[in-house]
Amino acid sequence: MLYIKCPFCGYRSQKEFAYGGDGTVKRPELNQNISDEKWNEFLYLRKSPRGKHIELWHHVAGCRQWFKVQRNTVTHEIFQTTKMNEEIK
Amino acid sequence: MKNISPLNFVHKVGKFGDYNKKSENNLLKISEVNGLxxxxxxxxxxxxxxxxxxxxxxxxxxxxxxxxxxxxxxxxxxxxxxxxxxxxxxxxxxxxxxxxxxxxxxxxxxxHSRTIIELEGSLVNEVLKKGCPLDINSLKDGDCASSIYNEINITIDFISDNPNKVRISGLRSYGESLHYSITDACLEFGYEAI
Known part of the structure; x- marks a missing residue:
């Protein structure tokens, strides 16, 4: 069981959260023509790193906010959590 | 239009669980809050x-x-x-x-989309701990928190420390399940539904 620090509510049990996937994926610019390969990459292709990984989590049973989490995918250690408009250092 | 309580079919008045030989004051009290x-x-x-x-x-x-x-x-x-x-x-x-x-x-x-259950008694925190992952003992009068109780999304409002009194609100559609979960957790201590 992870113990995750929500930037708004503080430390809460993992039971209150939902995993939201890779936090580094950037949506292609609006109104730009992009190739099918690029679009396919954005929609479906994800890295599965071993080690530090920036993820999105949703505090679905709490304040209902999305935020970023930097987590080690091997040890599950959480290094940092930030609001969506903040950068993970 | 007549308002029908979300707990109309499950909230029965009376004493339940292990209430024998316990004084009225030590018994948990459960009520439904209506009309808000x-x-x-x-x-x-x-x-x-x-x-x-x-x-x-x-x-x-x-x-x-x-x-x-x-x-x-x-x-x-x-x-x-x-x-x-x-x-x-x-x-x-x-x-x-x-x-x-x-x-x-x-x-x-x-x-019309919420159900509110009020719990009162010295063992309120013990009942909450059974289904909620929050650090209940650190919360006091004037605090509130959204969390889960046996996987049901709830908002807990800590109304009073003495006597311990909390209001648990959840979605109306989960009202009966929430009521069953809470009353089931109360059986061990004995409770009075009012």
Whole structure:
């Protein structure tokens, strides 16, 4: 069981959260023509790193906010959590 | 239209569980809270209004994880720029709507979509601990928290420390399940449904 620090509510049990996937994926610019390969990459292709990984989590049973989490995918250690408009250092 | 309580078929008055040889004062008390108006107030992200200068029924909007209250109204913090208002004043929002203009705030009446269960007694914290992952002992009068109880989303409002009293509100559609979960957790201690 992870113990995750929500930037708004503080430390809460993992039971209150939902995993939201890779936090580094950037949506292609609006109104730009992009190739099918690029679009396919954005929609479906994800890295599965071993080690530090920036993820999105949703505090679905709490304040209902999305935020970023930097987590080690091997040890599950959480290094940092930030609001969506903040950068993970 | 007649309002039907969400717990109409499950909340039976009486004593249940291990209540024998226990004094009336030590018994947990469970009741359903009806007749409150419940509104969700959301301040839009692009709003520049300072919420600290706005009062609703004479109450300030609470800071994170806190609530403010008077005898008629309770305001709970739900999330950033998001509050839940419980009030027995039936025309409260209508009366004070001019403070919340539509370009800055969204007010939604959710009175019919919630169920509220009130728990009172010295063992309230023990009942909460059975299904809720929060650090219950660290929470006190004036705190509120959204969490889960046996996987059901709830908002807990800590009303009083002495005697221990909390209000648990959840979605109306989960009302019966929530009631079963809570009363099941209370059986060990014995409880009185009022």
């Amino acid at each position: 108006l419940i509104h969700q107030i959301t301040q839009y992200k692009n709003s520049n209004i300072d919420i600290s200068i706005i009062k609703l029924d004479g109450l300030n909007f609470p800071s994170p994880l806190k609530s403010t209250s008077n005898s008629n109204t309770r305001i709970l913090w739900l999330g950033p720029n998001n509050w839940l208002v419980f009030s027995s004043v039936l025309n409260l929002i209508k009366k004070e709507k001019n403070k919340f203009n539509e370009t800055n705030f969204a007010i939604t009446d959710i009175s």
